[in-house]
Every structure is written in C-alpha cells, then in structure tokens.
Amino acid sequence: MSYIEVNGLKKSFTVKKKREKGKLFREKQIVEALKGISFSVDRGELVGYIGPNGAGKSTTVKILSGILTPDGGEATVGGRVPWQERREYVRHIGVVFGQRSQLWWDVPIIDSFSLLKDIYRLSEADYSSRLKELSEALQLEELMRTPLRLLSLGQRMRAELCGSLLHRPELLFLDEPTIGLDAVSKLALRDFLKWENSEHGTTVMLTTHDMEDIAALCSRVMVLGHGRKLYDGKLPELLEKYDTVRTVNVKYDAAHPELVLPEGVSAEWNDSELSLSYSPSKLPTAQLLALLQDAGRISEMTLQPENIDHLIAAMYKEMDL
Amino acid sequence: MRAYFSAFRMRLRLETQYRGAMIGGILCQLFFGIILVALYRALYAGRPQPIPIEHVTTYVWIQQSLFRMLTSTDVDLYDKIRSGNISYDLCRPVSMYWFYYFRAAAQKLMGSLMRGAPMIAFAALLPRGWGITAPDSLPAFALSIAALFPGFLCMCALENIAIGVTMRTLDPRGISGMLSLLMITFSGNLLPLTLFPDRWQAVIRWLPYSQLLDAPIRLYTGEYAPAEAVWIIPMQFLWAAVLMGLGMWLWDSNRKRLIVQGG
Amino acid sequence: MNTIKLYVRSMGMLMKSHMQYTSSFILQMLTQLVMEGGEMLAVILVVDRFEKVNQWTGGDLYFFFGMMSVSFYTTEIFARGITGDFPSMVRTGRLDTLMLRPRTIFFQVLCSGTDPRRITCIAVGVASLIIGSRMSGVEWSVLKALALTEAVLMSCMLILGLFLIEAIFSIHSVKSVELVNAITYGGRSACQYPTDIYPRPLKILFTVVAPFALTMQVPAAWILGKPLYGWPAWTAFVTPLSGAAVLALMIVLFNRGMKYYRSTGS
Numbered sequence: 001m002s003y004i005e006v007n008g009l010k011k012s013f014t015v016k017k018k019r020e021k022g023k024l025f026r027e028k029q030i031v032e033a034l035k036g037i038s039f040s041v042d043r044g045e046l047v048g049y050i051g052p053n054g055a056g057k058s059t060t061v062k063i064l065s066g067i068l069t070p071d072g073g074e075a076t077v078g079g080r081v082p083w084q085e086r087r088e089y090v091r092h093i094g095v096v097f098g099q100r101s102q103l104w105w106d107v108p109i110i111d112s113f114s115l116l117k118d119i120y121r122l123s124e125a126d127y128s129s130r131l132k133e134l135s136e137a138l139q140l141e142e143l144m145r146t147p148l149r150l151l152s153l154g155q156r157m158r159a160e161l162c163g164s165l166l167h168r169p170e171l172l173f174l175d176e177p178t179i180g181l182d183a184v185s186k187l188a189l190r191d192f193l194k195w196e197n198s199e200h201g202t203t204v205m206l207t208t209h210d211m212e213d214i215a216a217l218c219s220r221v222m223v224l225g226h227g228r229k230l231y232d233g234k235l236p237e238l239l240e241k242y243d244t245v246r247t248v249n250v251k252y253d254a255a256h257p258e259l260v261l262p263e264g265v266s267a268e269w270n271d272s273e274l275s276l277s278y279s280p281s282k283l284p285t286a287q288l289l290a291l292l293q294d295a296g297r298i299s300e301m302t303l304q305p306e307n308i309d310h311l312i313a314a315m316y317k318e319m320d321l
Numbered sequence: 322m323r324a325y326f327s328a329f330r331m332r333l334r335l336e337t338q339y340r341g342a343m344i345g346g347i348l349c350q351l352f353f354g355i356i357l358v359a360l361y362r363a364l365y366a367g368r369p370q371p372i373p374i375e376h377v378t379t380y381v382w383i384q385q386s387l388f389r390m391l392t393s394t395d396v397d398l399y400d401k402i403r404s405g406n407i408s409y410d411l412c413r414p415v416s417m418y419w420f421y422y423f424r425a426a427a428q429k430l431m432g433s434l435m436r437g438a439p440m441i442a443f444a445a446l447l448p449r450g451w452g453i454t455a456p457d458s459l460p461a462f463a464l465s466i467a468a469l470f471p472g473f474l475c476m477c478a479l480e481n482i483a484i485g486v487t488m489r490t491l492d493p494r495g496i497s498g499m500l501s502l503l504m505i506t507f508s509g510n511l512l513p514l515t516l517f518p519d520r521w522q523a524v525i526r527w528l529p530y531s532q533l534l535d536a537p538i539r540l541y542t543g544e545y546a547p548a549e550a551v552w553i554i555p556m557q558f559l560w561a562a563v564l565m566g567l568g569m570w571l572w573d574s575n576r577k578r579l580i581v582q583g584g
Numbered sequence: 585m586n587t588i589k590l591y592v593r594s595m596g597m598l599m600k601s602h603m604q605y606t607s608s609f610i611l612q613m614l615t616q617l618v619m620e621g622g623e624m625l626a627v628i629l630v631v632d633r634f635e636k637v638n639q640w641t642g643g644d645l646y647f648f649f650g651m652m653s654v655s656f657y658t659t660e661i662f663a664r665g666i667t668g669d670f671p672s673m674v675r676t677g678r679l680d681t682l683m684l685r686p687r688t689i690f691f692q693v694l695c696s697g698t699d700p701r702r703i704t705c706i707a708v709g710v711a712s713l714i715i716g717s718r719m720s721g722v723e724w725s726v727l728k729a730l731a732l733t734e735a736v737l738m739s740c741m742l743i744l745g746l747f748l749i750e751a752i753f754s755i756h757s758v759k760s761v762e763l764v765n766a767i768t769y770g771g772r773s774a775c776q777y778p779t780d781i782y783p784r785p786l787k788i789l790f791t792v793v794a795p796f797a798l799t800m801q802v803p804a805a806w807i808l809g810k811p812l813y814g815w816p817a818w819t820a821f822v823t824p825l826s827g828a829a830v831l832a833l834m835i836v837l838f839n840r841g842m843k844y845y846r847s848t849g850s
Binding site: 013062065066067068069086087088090091093094095097100101102104105106107111115118119120121147 | 600
Binding site: 342344345346348349352353355356357359360363364365366367368370492495498499502505506511512516517518 | 611612615619622625635637638762763766773786
C-alpha cells in the first residue's frame with residue numbers, strides 16, 4: 001500500500017448566492033469542489049499538484065491535512081485517516097500556506113519556535129538539534145532574534161518552513177510557497193526542499209501556479225480541474241503533448257537573403273534577422289536547418305522551446321478549464 | 322452638492338444590505354430593552370418616583386430603538402484612517418467634512434429606521450407600564466418629531482468630531498472611545514437622564530448630548546411642555562451649528578497638518 | 585502539566601506582543617478604566633435615587649456589580665481568544681493553522697488571545713466589591729472568601745461557556761453575532777443586579793439557561809447574610825458548580841461544531 005491513498009474523495013460546499021431583487025431570502029447553491037478524486041503517492045515522492053483557481057487543489061490539501069471532513073470517499077496517509085484522530089495525525093505532517101502565517105507576528109521567531117516545541121511536545125535535545133540543522137539549511141541563524149513582522153517576505157517564508165518542519169513531519173504540504181518571492185528566494189527555497197526531501201525522505205506535495213517550481217522540483221505532476229483529476233504522470237510527458245511549436249531566431253551576415261520556406265512555417269524578417277516558429281512533427285528539424293544554412297552565412301542562432309506557462313495555458317484551454 | 326447627495330444615497334443602499342445582522346440586532350436590542358424595563362419596574366416597586374414609570378419605560382424604548390443612531394460608525398472610514406489612505410480623500414476638491422457628514426447621516430438614518438420601526442411597534446404592543454405610551458398630546462408628538470431633526474444633525478456632527486479626533490490620534494480606541502462613552506452616558510442611553518440626580522440634570526440638560534434624544538423624548542412624554550419647545554428647538558439648532566463648526570475646524574486643521582507634513 | 589505550562593508561555597508571548605506598543609497600550613488601559621467607571625456610575629446613580637431594591641441595599645448592589653465586573657473581565661483577560669477573537673479567526677483562516685497542530689482547538693484558541701487592558705476594569709470591580717461589602721457590613725471569614733472565589737471562578741466559566749455559543753455560531757458562518765450578544769453582554773447587564781428582582785421568565789432564563797443566579801446570586805446572598813429562599817449555607821458552594829457544567833456542555837458542542845467547520849476559500 002502506498003503512503004498516501006486517496007479513493008473517490010468528494011466534497012461539496014453550499015454557497016449563498018447574492019440576494020436577488022424582490023426575494024426575501026438568498027438562494028443556496030451547491031458547489032462540488034471535489035467530484036471523486038483518486039490517487040496514491042509513495043513515501044519520499046515530490047508531487048506537484050496543479051490546476052487553475054477553483055479547481056479543488058486547496059480543498060484536497062485541507063482534507064489531507066485534517067482541516068476539512070470530506071462528504072464521501074476514503075483517504076489514508078501512512079495508514080491514518082486525516083479527519084479522524086486529528087490530533088494524533090497532524091503530529092506527522094507539516095503544512096505551509098504561502099499567504100498565511102503560522103508563527104507569532106510580534107515576537108522574535110526563536111520564541112515562536114520554542115513555543116512550537118511545547119505544542120508538539122518535542123524533547124529539548126531533539127528540538128535543539130533539529131533547530132540547528134534547519135536554521136543552517138535555511139540560513140536563519142542571524143534572524144532568530146528578529147520579530148516576524150520585521151522580516152522580508154523571503155525570510156518570512158524560510159522561517160515558516162522551519163516552523164513547520166521542526167517536528168520532523170513525514171509529509172509536507174506546501175500551498176503556493178513561492179508566491180510573491182523574488183528570484184533568489186525562490187531558488188533558495190527550491191534547493192532547500194530538494195535537500196529536505198533527499199536528506200530525510202520527507203514526502204512533499206506542492207500546489208503552485210509557478211510552473212518553474214514544478215519543473216525544478218517535481219518528477220510527478222497531477223492536474224486538477226473542475227474537481228476532477230485530469231492528468232497524473234511525469235511533467236515532460238504532459239508537456240510533450242502540448243509542446244508542438246519551437247521558435248527559432250536566426251541572424252545572417254548579410255541583409256535579407258533569399259529563403260523559401262515550406263507552408264505552415266510562419267516567419268518574420270527584420271533586416272538580417274529572422275524569427276520563425278515551426279512544428280517539429282511536421283517539418284523535421286534537420287530539414288529546416290539545411291534550408292536555413294543554404295540561404296546564407298548564419299552569424300547567430302537560438303532555438304527555444306515554448307514557454308512553460310503558455311503550454312499550461314494551452315492545456316487548460318484544451319481540457320476546457 | 323451632487324457629490325454629497327450621492328454619498329448619502331450610496332450609504333443608504335449599503336445599509337439595507339445586511340438583513341441577517343439587522344434581525345439579530347433587533348432581537349438583541351429588544352432583550353436589552355426588556356431587561357432595563359424590568360429593572361426600573363423593580364426599582365420603582367420599592368420607591369416610586371415623581372416621574373411616572375410609564376415615562377421611564379417610554380424613555381427606555383425610544384433610546385433602545387434609536388440605538389443605532391448613537392452608535393453606528395463607519396468602519397471603512399476608520400480603516401482608511403488607520404491605513405493612512407484618508408490623506409488622498411482630504412485633498413480632493415469637495416469638502417470632505419460634508420462628504421462624510423452625509424455618509425454618516427445616511428448610515429445613522431437608515432440603520433435606526435430599519436431597526437427602530439419594528440422595535441417601536443413591538444414596544445407599543447406591550448402593556449402599559451412595560452411598553453411605550455402614547456404621546457402626551459398631539460402638539461407634544463408633533464414637536465418631538467420636529468426636535469428629532471436638529472438632534473439628528475447634532476448626532477452626525479458629533480460623529481464627525483470623533484472621526485476628526487481619530488485622524489489626529491490614529492487610534493479609535495483612545496480619546497474617541499472616551500467621547501463615545503460621554504455620549505452613551507449623557508445622552509440617557511446608560512440611564513434615563515430623568516433619573517439622574519436633580520442637581521445634575523440642571524446642568525446635563527444644557528449639554529449637547531441631551532439634545533440628541535433626551536429633548537425629543539421629554540417633549541414626547543410631556544416632561545417638557547409644548548410651549549418650552551420655543552427655546553428647546555432653537556437651542557438644539559444652536560448646538561448643531563456649534564458642533565459642526567468645531568468639526569469643520571478640526572477637519573480643516575487636520576488637512577493643513579497633512580499638507581505641511583507633505584502627506 | 586505540559587498543558588498549563590504551554591498556556592502560561594502562550595500568554596507570556598501575547599503580553600510581549602502587546603508591550604511592543606506601550607503608549608497605545610497605556611492609553612487604552614485608561615480608556616477602559618473610564619468606561620468601566622461609567623458603568624459603575626450608572627449603579628451609583630441608581631442607588632442614589634432608589635436606595636434599595638427589594639431586600640437588597642445599596643451596598644448589596646455595589647457588591648453584585650463588583651462580582652460581575654471582576655468575573656466578566658477576568659474571563660476577557662484569560663480567554664480573549666474565545667470572547668473576542670474567534671469570529672475573525674474563522675474569517676481570516678487563522679483557525680486553519682490551529683487545526684494543523686496536535687492540540688485541541690478549544691485549548692489553542694484559549695492560548696491565542698488575551699486582553700490585558702481589562703485589568704483596570706477589574707480594579708473598578710474590586711473597588712466596588714470592597715465598598716459594597718463595607719456598606720453592607722459583611723463580616724469576612726475564610727469560608728466567605730472561599731465562597732466568593734468559587735463564585736467568581738464559576739461565573740468566569742459560565743461566561744466563557746456563553747461566549748462559546750457565539751463561537752459555535754461563527755463556525756457555521758452565521759453572522760448574527762449581535763443576537764448572541766444578547767445572552768453574553770445582555771446577561772452581564774442584567775445580572776450585575778440581583779436576578780430575583782426580575783419577572784419570572786427572566787428569572788428562569790438566568791437560572792436554567794444562563795445560570796448567573798446560581799453562580800453569583802446564591803453565594804452572594806449567603807455572603808451578604810440574606811440566604812435566598814432560606815436555603816442552607818452549603819448551597820452557596822454547590823449551585824455555582826453549574827458554571828462548570830455549562831462550560832463543559834459548551835465545549836462538547838463546540839467540538840461537535842468543529843466537525844462541520846468548512847474553512848474559507850476554495
């Protein structure tokens with residue numbers, strides 16, 4: 001049996017609509033956030049969980065972290081059912097919400113950590129060795145005496161990570177952890193997650209809108225839309241299906257050489273510079289290169305894959321999300 | 322002028338939105354009213370007072386019904402002050418004093434009408450000595466309604482003073498908290514002013530706070546004879562003018578301070 | 585043991601946070617003092633005009649006011665998380681983060697708020713208690729002091745229990761907070777006077793539903809030498825326990841209510 005087993009998970013919410021004119025009471029509407037989701041995750045996996053806003057990502061995370069009780073279906077994590085025995089269960093997991101702090105706002109972060117030690121009933125020895133390890137890995141040593149509210153967003157996220165990993169959880173949920181972070185902070189965060197995963201075998205489940213996060217971290221990705229699972233597998237394989245176009249930029253020595261391109265290739269000239277896009281499946285790349293070289297002396301050339309966000313957008317569009 | 326009127330209308334519409342909260346609020350205020358009436362009845366049973374109990378219960382019900390007129394505040398505006406966004410508003414080409422005056426007026430008017438009307442209807446159904454009694458006379462009734470208007474003007478002016486003070490201190494729980502305490506106490510909401518020691522009353526009746534609801538209620542019950550309205554209503558208007566002047570001065574000096582500090 | 589230590593440490597941390605804004609804190613403490621003074625003024629004026637109500641003298645009325653004031657604001661100091669912050673914790677999703685920790689929600693909410701400004705309100709209440717007991721000529725004994733302590737403690741539990749109703753309402757995202765205020769703040773206003781002066785329906789309400797009559801009035805009557813309905817002295821120690829009973833019941837209902845918590849957002 002896998003570490004996380006989810007079977008036919010369902011959850012719906014009643015939402016009150018805005019009161020219409022002339023009606024005394026507001027009408028209620030039932031929104032199915034999850035319409036029966038199933039998947040399994042092995043111990044030590046790094047899984048990306050993506051989908052447009054309102055797809056049901058947060059609902060899944062909230063159910064699996066014991067905050068919500070589902071209406072139907074089953075789920076076990078490490079043999080435990082999250083929404084039963086919540087207190088025993090959450091001892092084994094850590095959760096980081098990108099937009100919600102779990103630490104205390106006005107006090108030095110070390111005080112927050114020390115309170116978490118008591119909340120999780122950690123032993124002094126265990127706590128101090130883990131804190132030392134994490135604060136080195138997250139470069140928090142210098143910041144320990146600073147109140148959370150005085151930290152930058154990147155520093156704050158590192159502190160949150162430290163707080164949610166102090167009790168050595170087996171499973172870490174990250175809900176949009178890189179939102180609003182600058183490039184340096186993002187890279188550092190990704191490095192840390194890789195390190196934690198390989199060092200301690202922590203299973204990581206990551207929801208994000210940042211495809212770079214997924215590409216850098218997750219070998220496996222699940223796509224969610226309208227409360228259903230639409231894809232489950234490797235990211236490259238998913239992208240391949242939508243990755244049909246390549247862009248080529250060529251710069252020639254002389255201006256505007258003679259070049260006849262086959263149909264289906266769109267090209268744009270700008271003096272000696274050419275920019276074109278083509279589908280490798282229709283026109284083999286070798287054939288295109290030969291054509292380009294015959295036309296004149298090439299001084300510079302770049303070949304680009306499609307931007308990952310465009311691919312995801314294309315995919316969402318095709319899946320009708 | 323149109324800006325002020327549309328501010329008024331927008332706020333009116335907003336006030337009609339929260340129906341669930343309104344019903345809860347009415348029930349809560351009814352409960353408070355019943356407790357107070359029961360308390361004064363018990364107190365009267367031991368030691369009757371010159372003012373009849375019917376007048377006291379009427380006093381209590383009118384105060385409770387129009388409670389929102391005293392206490393409803395513009396939460397958005399206070400948030401704006403705390404976040405500092407108010408400085409953009411203060412530098413707009415319309416008079417912000419009047420803009421917010423009309424907003425407060427709409428909020429207080431709608432809030433107290435929507436809650437007050439059902440409450441007064443309820444209190445009128447209660448037996449004599451528990452509920453609200455008929456006005457002393459027809460002129461008394463007409464004059465008390467007339468006196469509500471300048472009382473309402475005073476109310477909104479006091480609100481704007483509290484806001485002006487908060488713009489200075491940036492903390493609504495400090496000085497403006499004390500201002501609202503003064504108001505609750507000396508407007509007769511905490512304890513009917515008619516039950517204050519007689520010597521205190523000689524002073525309190527001249528304060529701006531007793532112009533809000535106390536003066537109209539006393540006209541209604543006949544505590545003030547209709548003839549006395551000749552000086553009561555002008556005094557109310559006088560206070561309204563004074564409070565508005567004070568508020569405008571406060572807002573204006575806040576604006577100047579902002580400009581001097583460079584926002 | 586660990587639980588008590590954790591509570592004390594959490595409170596210490598919250599105090600530290602409050603102390604980050606010292607001047608505003610002191611100003612607010614003064615405001616609270618004036619406000620509670622205003623509440624007491626109303627009682628003073630009532631006593632000035634009416635002198636007594638039923639068998640209760642002015643001193644007795646001050647005593648009752650003091651008891652309620654001390655109980656109510658002690659609850660606010662030690663359980664602000666329930667009495668004040670809970671609805672916003674639901675709204676902002678802070679409650680979610682509490683659910684991720686291996687402790688009961690009720691306990692964690694208790695640990696997440698304090699309102700130390702209320703200390704001045706308690707001072708007013710204590711002053712009123714002292715004035716009242718002097719005026720009524722209470723002869724203090726260890727037993728009476730015990731009865732008073734128990735009464736205050738149990739009233740705190742009762743008040744906390746009543747505020748839990750509000751918390752349960754907000755779990756289900758019912759916005760009629762004002763309605764629930766009727767029982768909490770309304771209960772305080774009503775029961776700062778002896779409850780036996782009220783007509784029968786209110787008396788029943790304050791004996792059965794929100795039993796301030798049992799947690800406060802029975803012991804107070806015994807301390808003031810006016811045993812209610814001629815009940816024996818031991819009742820002054822037994823009836824206040826209803827406060828703990830109400831709290832226990834409400835905690836059970838609260839925990840059940842948390843099962844239906846639906847969090848915010850998608």
